[in-house]
Amino acid sequence: METSVEKVPTYLMGYLINGDTTGLTEQEINDVDDLLRKQGVELVCPPSSDENWEPYFSSCPWMGMPTEVVDCTIVYRIT
Template sequence: MEMNTSMEKIPTWSLCYIINGDATGLTDGEIRMIDNWLNDWQVQTVSPITDGEGNAQPYFLHCPLFGLPADVEDCNIIFTNDNPSKI
């Protein structure tokens, strides 16, 4: 199984669920959207990119990787699907 890497703009509202499994405050639809992305890409790791002091730099984006316009964080993604689709 070959590992692929990519830098993607992930909505900040989804990161607690993606990284820690904490779905607090998420709707069933948001959880399904995240799970569909994780399964489609066969995501292994999501790591927010931080500055030299360990702080993330969120910013607003009209077209995040999934969902509606939102604050996002640049994240390094390791995944195994050779042909991932944007959600």
């Protein structure tokens, strides 16, 4: 498996970690699912409780338009 640290939009964290779709449109959910499938994402790991969870603005997040993000470790399947 490969890993990288990506700027994940905070508004997607509930869906990526817990599957909670609250506040997301069907199109946003489909876009996220497509990206995860195309990139072969196995797991999205948020910062641990002792790491800095402080969100910040990014003009180029991992997905979507410029927004508030948190650095997460992304685990990819190697195919």
